[in-house]
Amino acid sequence: MEKWVATPLLNRALFHEQMPWWVLLLLILGTVCIAAGGYVINDYFDIKIDRINRPDRLIVPDIVSKNTAMRLFQCL
Numbered sequence: 001m002e003k004w005v006a007t008p009l010l011n012r013a014l015f016h017e018q019m020p021w022w023v024l025l026l027l028i029l030g031t032v033c034i035a036a037g038g039y040v041i042n043d044y045f046d047i048k049i050d051r052i053n054r055p056d057r058l059i060v061p062d063i064v065s066k067n068t069a070m071r072l073f074q075c076l
Helices: 001-016 021-045 046-052 066-075
Strands: none
Touching: 021 046, 046 066
16 A cells, blocks of 8 residues: 555655645545445445344444445445
């Protein structure tokens, strides 16, 4: 991860070039979408485990259907 994320960002900072606002916005948006997709797919596949460990926190079968969760994951 250091090679692809940290090094280019540090190189820009060391050379005093300002990153355009839209590049920063895309970086933040991409990070948020990747994290959200991970949370959605985890809730989708861990329904049985979450029923045992955290029955009060079931999102996929109770609030959102499995089909909707998979569509949301595909969009993210």
